[in-house]
Amino acid sequence: MRHIIRLSNIGSVIFSVFFMISCNSNDDDSTVLTPGITIEEGKLKDFPLFGIQYKEINIVDPEIVENKEVKYGDIKITVSSTTSLDNISASITSAELNLSKFSISPGNEIGLSYDDQKVNVYTITNATGDKEELLHYNVSIVKEVEPVPETLKITNFTFEKSKNPSLPNDIMISRTIEDTGRDIIYLFVPLGTDFTSLIPTITYDGTKLFYTQDSSVAPVDMDAEYPEGNASIDFKYPKNFILAVKDKNNDKLRTTKVIVDVINPLKIETVSITTPDATEGNSETFTVTKWINQGNHILEYEKATTYENQEPITPTKVITARRILPSGGLIPGESRDVLVTVNSRDYPEGTYKTTAVFYPSIKYNKGIDDLLEPVKLSITSKIVK
DSSP states (O other): OHHHHHHHHHHHHHHHHHHHHHHHHHTOSSOOOOTTOOGGGGSOSOOOBTTBOOSEEEEEOOEEETTEEEEOEEEEEEEOTTOOOSSBOBOOOTTTSOTTTEEEESOTTOOBOOGGGOEEEEEEEESSTTOOEEEEEEEEEEEOOOOOOOOOEEEEEEBOTTTOTTSSSOBOOOEEEEETTEEEEEEEOOTTOOTTSBOOEEEEESSEEEEESOTTSOGGGOOOBOOSSOOOBOOOTTOOOEEEEEOTTSSOEEEEEEEEEOSOOEEESOSEEEOOOEETTSEEEEEEEEEEEOSSSOEEOOSOOEEEEEESOOSSOSEEEEEOOOTTOBOTTOEEEEEEEEETTTSOSEEEEEEEEEOOEETTOOSOGGGSOOEEEEEEEEEEO
8 A cells, every 4th residue: 555655656746847847838938939930020121001101211120139029119100291190000011011920909900199299009919829929119100390491581691890800890781672582681881991801791591602793694693602701702882792592402592682881871071051142133053062972882862852940931942952963873982063052032131041951872772761871061141132
């Protein structure tokens, strides 16, 4: 009897050992795959979307160590800016994943939301057997950023004092006049500035910047690219300075003409004069002084001369003044006469006073007269018998 028990005990021990070996084998951390399949085969080759053509995709595969996934993979997809990020489903085929060996979840029939930068996890498992989870991908979908169209404009133009030591401070744009296809920018430097050598600092919204100093060159033919660095430019009359900003395809452009001048281009040689006596009963005209163009562009006048400080106040003007304007305007450095007419025909003897206010205007450049400083001429006239 004891022998039989002993044999029974031995049999129990053998069974226990076999059971323990079997349990230890099942508890091994290594993933058990169907014969002929490796975990590497479960990596996605692409991630197409149903009904949506993506603009860009970036796939980072999961990290695998000793046939086990240690880090999820990442799939980042960019779609058109007009695409809705709600209810997007995958369209995985055998071209992206061997569906005879693996399956993916969520399936193609499931639509998911990617609004507010939401990330969804896709899981790859065995297609047969215990269907153990093998690999994972974090999937995110975002809209492409709409490219901001190039305005092809000069965004800033400055004469910095650091580059132009003769200037008292930085000179900024005083006014921009926009027109179809061409702009004009105005900068005013102090009287006495050397216009022949100024270094601008230019910023622009476009791909390339071209320039010319020949106004006869058509904008499309401008092929001199504006040099980088501290390029010295001659702005002195009659030089022109025209910029063209072109787009990346070199088929669209916008030009800008740069006008550099002074705000006080008009000078009166003598600011206070007394005319010769005018004889009562006649209207007499006298040449009393000269007006001078001390600016950098041709001057003319659009606004009529005004008068102030009249003594005595009369129903009509006793004293009027006018500038002689040459044909084509007054070029820089030129001067012409200022004439004063005394209406001694309609007014009696006596002393009359007034101040004539002259307004400058830069030829071909309208819309900035309010920026230019007028000059005044004090006039005294005596009417005698």
